[in-house]
Amino acid sequence: xxxxxxxxxxxxxxxxxxxxLRCHQTENHRYMxxxxxxxxxxxxxxHYSYGVKDTDKGEVSDGYSVSRSKTEDFLLTLESAxxxxxxxxxxxxSTGGEAFFGQGTRLTVV
Amino acid sequence: xxxxxxHLPTLSVQEGDNSIINCAxxxxxxxxxxxYKQESGKGPQxxxxxxxxxxxxxxxxxxxxxxxxxxxxxLQIAATQPGDSxxxxxxxxxxxxxxxxxxxxxxxVKP
Numbered sequence: 001x002x003x004x005x006x007x008x009x010x011x012x013x014x015x016x017x018x019x020x021l022r023c024h025q026t027e028n029h030r031y032m033x034x035x036x037x038x039x040x041x042x043x044x045x046x047h048y049s050y051g052v053k054d055t056d057k058g059e060v061s062d063g064y065s066v067s068r069s070k071t072e073d074f075l076l077t078l079e080s081a082x083x084x085x086x087x088x089x090x091x092x093x094s095t096g097g098e099a100f101f102g103q104g105t106r107l108t109v110v
Numbered sequence: 111x112x113x114x115x116x117h118l119p120t121l122s123v124q125e126g127d128n129s130i131i132n133c134a135x136x137x138x139x140x141x142x143x144x145x146y147k148q149e150s151g152k153g154p155q156x157x158x159x160x161x162x163x164x165x166x167x168x169x170x171x172x173x174x175x176x177x178x179x180x181x182x183x184x185l186q187i188a189a190t191q192p193g194d195s196x197x198x199x200x201x202x203x204x205x206x207x208x209x210x211x212x213x214x215x216x217x218x219v220k221p
Contacts, residue, residue, distance in 0.1 A: 033209065035211075041213060042199060042212055043154070043201075044211070045208055045210065048208055058208060059210075090153055090154070094209075098144055098159055099144070099156075101146075101153035101154045102153055103152060
């Protein structure tokens, strides 16, 4: 999977709690992305990063924040999880061309 | 965000036949397009890409066609096999920045 590791792979959390998902890459790619995947919506971009400490919002960024303090790690934080954030989350990396995806994190907010 | 959509949510084909999956996009400034395959429980996998200065690109058993005039992208799979059963997504990208994805087409290959 192109040297991408997402953790955890599965998580169940309660409404109102903070959650952090981690994406780790060993490819030294510049660009990193967080997507969520829901039935009927395909993959929707949450946030992306174009370098260390350089991030920008995607199309569904409300309720999420990100940080990239090192090239290899891109963290996605749900400040206060809601049931609408139950989803499968995918991290992707790119050098500017094709994007390579991780295996996904299934998050359930109860 | 950008609008990238697919005409058919589900496509069923007979093993050995050719498959064609279509995609429409709305951003005329998009200059890079990718087709991904996603199997159940896995992340999307790259199949083939095409830049906007091309109208056709061929890979192994797959061909991507780009029609910029009508903003249409298609993926052709030759001699479809059971292992091709999956969900297929098109994605568009402008200036190697953000990727936007369509909602996906499920391909069922009947033996």
